[in-house]
Amino acid sequence: MSEQALSNISRINPEDLLEEIVRSYPTKVARKRRNHMLVRNPEEPQHIQANVRTVPGIITQRGCCYAGCKGVVIGPIVDMVHIVHGPIGCSYYAWMTRRNLGKAREDGQNYLQYCFSTDMQEENIIFGGEKKLMAAIEEAYEIFHPKAISIHATCPVGLIGDDIQHVARMMSEKLGIDIIAFNCEGYRGVSQSAGHHIANNGLFEKVVGKDDVEQEGFSVNCLGEYNIGGDAWEIERVLERCGIKIVSTFSGNASYDEMRHAHMANLNLVQCHRSINYMAEMMETAYGIPWIKVNFIGVKAMSKSLRKIAEFFEDPALSERVEKVIAEEEERALKGIEPFRERLKGKSAFLFVGGSRAHHYQDLFRDLGMKTVVAGYEFGHRDDYEGRQVLPNLKLDADSKNIPEIEVQPDPERYRPRKPPEVLEELKKKGLIDSYQGMLPDMEKGSIVVDDISHFELERLIETLKPDIVCSGIKDKYVIQKMGVPSKQLHSYDYSGPYAGYKGAVNFAREIDMLVNSPAWSMITAPWEKAPLLKAVPNKV
Amino acid sequence: MLDLTPKEIIRRKALRINPAKTCQPIGAMYASLGIHACLPHSHGSQGCCAYHRSHLTRHYKEPIMAATSSFTEGAAVFGGGANLRQALKTMFTVYNPEVVAVHTTCLSETIGDDLPTLIRKAADDGIIPKGKTVIHTNTPSFVGSHVTGFSNMTRSMVRYFSKKNGGPKDLINIIPGYVEPSDMREIKRLASEMGINSVVFPDTSDVLDAPQRGRLRLYPKGGVTTRELESTGDATATLAMGTFASADAAIELERRCGVAYELLDLPIGISATDRFIQAVIDMTGKEPPASITDDRGRVVDIMTDMLQYLYGKKVALFGDPDHLVSMAEFLKDLGMKPVHIVTGTPGKKFERRIKAILKDSVPDVNVKSAADLFLLHQWIKNSPVDLLIGNVYGKYIARAEDIPFVRFGFPILDRIGHSYFPTVGYAGAMRLLEKMVGAILDRKDRDDSDEHFELVM
Numbered sequence: 001m002s003e004q005a006l007s008n009i010s011r012i013n014p015e016d017l018l019e020e021i022v023r024s025y026p027t028k029v030a031r032k033r034r035n036h037m038l039v040r041n042p043e044e045p046q047h048i049q050a051n052v053r054t055v056p057g058i059i060t061q062r063g064c065c066y067a068g069c070k071g072v073v074i075g076p077i078v079d080m081v082h083i084v085h086g087p088i089g090c091s092y093y094a095w096m097t098r099r100n101l102g103k104a105r106e107d108g109q110n111y112l113q114y115c116f117s118t119d120m121q122e123e124n125i126i127f128g129g130e131k132k133l134m135a136a137i138e139e140a141y142e143i144f145h146p147k148a149i150s151i152h153a154t155c156p157v158g159l160i161g162d163d164i165q166h167v168a169r170m171m172s173e174k175l176g177i178d179i180i181a182f183n184c185e186g187y188r189g190v191s192q193s194a195g196h197h198i199a200n201n202g203l204f205e206k207v208v209g210k211d212d213v214e215q216e217g218f219s220v221n222c223l224g225e226y227n228i229g230g231d232a233w234e235i236e237r238v239l240e241r242c243g244i245k246i247v248s249t250f251s252g253n254a255s256y257d258e259m260r261h262a263h264m265a266n267l268n269l270v271q272c273h274r275s276i277n278y279m280a281e282m283m284e285t286a287y288g289i290p291w292i293k294v295n296f297i298g299v300k301a302m303s304k305s306l307r308k309i310a311e312f313f314e315d316p317a318l319s320e321r322v323e324k325v326i327a328e329e330e331e332r333a334l335k336g337i338e339p340f341r342e343r344l345k346g347k348s349a350f351l352f353v354g355g356s357r358a359h360h361y362q363d364l365f366r367d368l369g370m371k372t373v374v375a376g377y378e379f380g381h382r383d384d385y386e387g388r389q390v391l392p393n394l395k396l397d398a399d400s401k402n403i404p405e406i407e408v409q410p411d412p413e414r415y416r417p418r419k420p421p422e423v424l425e426e427l428k429k430k431g432l433i434d435s436y437q438g439m440l441p442d443m444e445k446g447s448i449v450v451d452d453i454s455h456f457e458l459e460r461l462i463e464t465l466k467p468d469i470v471c472s473g474i475k476d477k478y479v480i481q482k483m484g485v486p487s488k489q490l491h492s493y494d495y496s497g498p499y500a501g502y503k504g505a506v507n508f509a510r511e512i513d514m515l516v517n518s519p520a521w522s523m524i525t526a527p528w529e530k531a532p533l534l535k536a537v538p539n540k541v
Numbered sequence: 542m543l544d545l546t547p548k549e550i551i552r553r554k555a556l557r558i559n560p561a562k563t564c565q566p567i568g569a570m571y572a573s574l575g576i577h578a579c580l581p582h583s584h585g586s587q588g589c590c591a592y593h594r595s596h597l598t599r600h601y602k603e604p605i606m607a608a609t610s611s612f613t614e615g616a617a618v619f620g621g622g623a624n625l626r627q628a629l630k631t632m633f634t635v636y637n638p639e640v641v642a643v644h645t646t647c648l649s650e651t652i653g654d655d656l657p658t659l660i661r662k663a664a665d666d667g668i669i670p671k672g673k674t675v676i677h678t679n680t681p682s683f684v685g686s687h688v689t690g691f692s693n694m695t696r697s698m699v700r701y702f703s704k705k706n707g708g709p710k711d712l713i714n715i716i717p718g719y720v721e722p723s724d725m726r727e728i729k730r731l732a733s734e735m736g737i738n739s740v741v742f743p744d745t746s747d748v749l750d751a752p753q754r755g756r757l758r759l760y761p762k763g764g765v766t767t768r769e770l771e772s773t774g775d776a777t778a779t780l781a782m783g784t785f786a787s788a789d790a791a792i793e794l795e796r797r798c799g800v801a802y803e804l805l806d807l808p809i810g811i812s813a814t815d816r817f818i819q820a821v822i823d824m825t826g827k828e829p830p831a832s833i834t835d836d837r838g839r840v841v842d843i844m845t846d847m848l849q850y851l852y853g854k855k856v857a858l859f860g861d862p863d864h865l866v867s868m869a870e871f872l873k874d875l876g877m878k879p880v881h882i883v884t885g886t887p888g889k890k891f892e893r894r895i896k897a898i899l900k901d902s903v904p905d906v907n908v909k910s911a912a913d914l915f916l917l918h919q920w921i922k923n924s925p926v927d928l929l930i931g932n933v934y935g936k937y938i939a940r941a942e943d944i945p946f947v948r949f950g951f952p953i954l955d956r957i958g959h960s961y962f963p964t965v966g967y968a969g970a971m972r973l974l975e976k977m978v979g980a981i982l983d984r985k986d987r988d989d990s991d992e993h994f995e996l997v998m
Contacts, residue, residue, distance in 0.1 A: 104544075
């Protein structure tokens with residue numbers, strides 16, 4: 001199967017393939033879907049449709065607003081009680097399934113193994129659920145005495161008119177702890193992405209900037225890093241070796257207390273641009289913290305990100321330390337990868353994940369000598385594909401309009417520019433700060449990009465291009481593998497990890513080799529199916 | 542592990558912590574997959590469908606194909622009719638299912654979308670191709686549990702398909718309940734060993750345990766066919782296993798087509814399996830073959846051989862009501878003491894049934910429906926047990942309290958086996974015995990001192 005996708009993609013005309021795929025749809029659907037696909041051509045400006053409604057019935061990967069808010073951004077905060085206001089399912093499915101790892105701090109508060117819900121019943125839907133929510137908050141307080149509680153709305157809450165913001169305010173006053181409500185009803189927006197935005201808004205308004213604890217040295221926040229399989233800990237290990245201090249991570253292994261003084265850091269590192277760029281923007285406006293787009297996935301990408309951080313701080317000692325760490329870590333990692341690279345180079349991958357990973361993992365595959373031939377986001381926006389320069393031209397449609405944008409002003413006491421304005425302007429121009437170019441520039445000519453891919457499109461692309469591996473999520477994993485193609489989950493990491501940083505890259509290389517080169521794949525056809533069936537009948541004479 | 546769970550129990554009226562149930566739609570989706578060439582469809586926000594597919598996939602390690610109406614705010618305000626029509630058009634054009642099984646969600650239930658009317662309109666407008674069927678069931682997530690959803694969709698199969706076409710045929714309907722593909726396969730095997738013609742519905746065997754053949758079959762070969770479902774109206778009788786998951790469909794079938802039913806417990810453990818076999822004997826007059834009686838004898842053989850390791854052991858048990866009723870009886874038959882029993886599914890009849898089963902052996906049993914694992918954990922802290930039996934979420938309590946743990950029920954996300962090896966029938970009883978004895982003896986091996994470390998047990 002080796003290199004088959006590469007030869008397939010060069011043999012066929014990818015534009016024709018995309019045309020052929022959408023022809024199977026009803027006419028209107030075909031037209032819509034075609035705008036979500038393109039064949040990469042670096043020689044011309046390219047646009048892609050993204051962050052719009054999914055076609056009903058098409059079999060999508062996408063989830064809902066609640067999943068993006070509670071499941072992705074708020075759920076990983078270790079030391080808060082997260083109460084889901086709704087029928088039981090929403091809280092149940094987001095209970096430990098995402099693998100955002102976390103440890104209790106000194107106070108021992110870790111609620112990650114707990115699932116809290118108001119378990120709304122029919123009478124709560126008919127007569128309203130506010131009272132039950134208040135009682136649930138009170139009970140949670142009585143049992144656990146948490147320092148803060150979050151409340152998450154599910155679909156029916158918005159419809160029946162429960163005012164969870166009001167409940168939060170009232171109960172916060174009554175109990176004397178922070179209670180933050182998120183109106184992340186599942187139907188808001190068009191995907192998880194709406195929930196990220198709502199979560200960012202809530203954290204920014206209610207948590208960040210509330211506790212001024214001086215930070216010394218090269219202090220950063222790690223935004224959009226969710227500590228899946230321990231990624232944040234590997235990143236922290238490397239940054240610490242360099243002498244860079246993480247004030248708070250948003251939100252893998254995050255602590256409520258640390259988030260409260262995140263505004264005292266000097267630089268924001270943006271890992272997952274899609275889910276957290278709002279926070280980076282708002283913190284820059286309010287507190288004067290610039291942000292850098294980093295990618296901690298891949299050996300070379302990790303080193304490049306470290307160099308960007310060093311470049312920002314302009315400190316010779318730091319730069320020297322960073323170079324020393326890079327030299328040592330790269331050598332070890334590349335040596336670790338080498339045996340796997342030998343067995344993987346020239347192979348091809350598909351990447352269909354999230355709003356960032358489909359971009360980030362292309363760097364790691366490059367380290368392994370592999371090529372990403374098809375990629376796309378589940379819930380990315382156009383800026384994640386084309387770069388942030390498209391932002392001023394994006395038109396807000398009805399689905400985006402109902403997600404509140406908050407007006408942010410420089411904080412009168414806490415706004416502190418981290419560098420003189422002319423220097424910041426220079427860094428912006430260079431693309432070092434406040435800049436993200438998106439996925440497209442990193443994709444080679446002739447490769448295919450598909451946004452919000454459907455099951456049908458995925459199946460047809462795999463059948464035609466026969467990639468060596470497809471990276472996607474749990475819903476696709478066994479669909480892909482039933483086609484005889486190995487699949488790696490890049491949401492849950494197949495219950496492994498970390499994959500970030502130098503050590504993570506070696507883990508990833510080992511596991512991709514294991515998936516692609518396992519002898520199991522050669523067993524699919526039974527021996528008697530391989531051999532010609534009609535042999536001479538045993539002699540009966 | 543679960544370090545913040547206090548021993549002291551504070552009565553809760555509003556806050557659910559660590560549930561022992563989930564919501565209706567996932568049960569409906571699972572049941573739908575037991576119809577051949579059926580595409581389940583979730584009428585609501587995208588997240589419901591994504592969550593249900595993800596969770597079923599984690600449990601089965603198999604493709605779970607299902608579509609969604611992808612509600613946005615507009616649909617939430619104006620109703621999801623247009624979304625459903627678009628969805629049906631897309632599904633039939635692209636995926637060509639024989640049946641689309643629509644279930645609702647808390648969103649579409651709260652809005653009040655009228656599915657029968659929407660479906661009829663879609664049929665009138667030619668959106669549903671000739672020969673194809675769209676069925677529906679209402680699965681409000683704020684009522685009952687995943688078991689209710691399974692039950693509702695199974696009843697809808699009767700509503701939409703069962704027909705009375707003439708006199709009763711030589712046919713028995715078997716409604717297997719919310720059990721695994723392996724269990725449905727085993728029930729079919731037992732029925733065929735007994736020499737009876739049966740329709741088992743729903744039937745997820747050969748759907749959710751499909752072989753790796755290097756090609757994807759969107760609709761695997763298994764599942765009850767629409768023709769078989771139609772024929773259920775002409776059966777001589779229905780055997781419905783599990784009050785919570787199967788009774789409603791059996792009652793509906795009697796009401797519509799006059800097919801008499803017998804309500805049995807899930808055939809888990811020896812006594813419940815005995816009653817199942819006996820019911821088939823009584824219904825058909827057919828004697829079970831020696832192979833079945835021998836299998837039963839092997840179960841009793843293990844029970845007598847290993848009783849010293851099981852007798853008197855205290856057990857905490859949680860999961861779905863139909864499973865727990867049969868399991869509690871099996872534990873009683875083994876001389877074990879199920880002292881704490883919790884289900885998340887509401888239903889006082891469950892508590893009464895458990896108390897009746899255990900009235901002599903565990904008269905003071907702690908049993909609660911509409912309860913959760915936080916309470917179970919607190920019960921265990923206050924009155925420790927020797928063994929914990931339940932779904933995957935039990936592993937956290939087992940680790941926190943250092944209790945041997947046997948996985949049983951739905952979901953099991955961290956081990957394989959449940960889709961391949963049954964827990965129903967005598968074969969299932971043997972498997973459960975092997976697991977329980979194994980867990981208890983592994984613990985003994987771990988804890989025994991070197992000089993007491995036994996070679997033979």
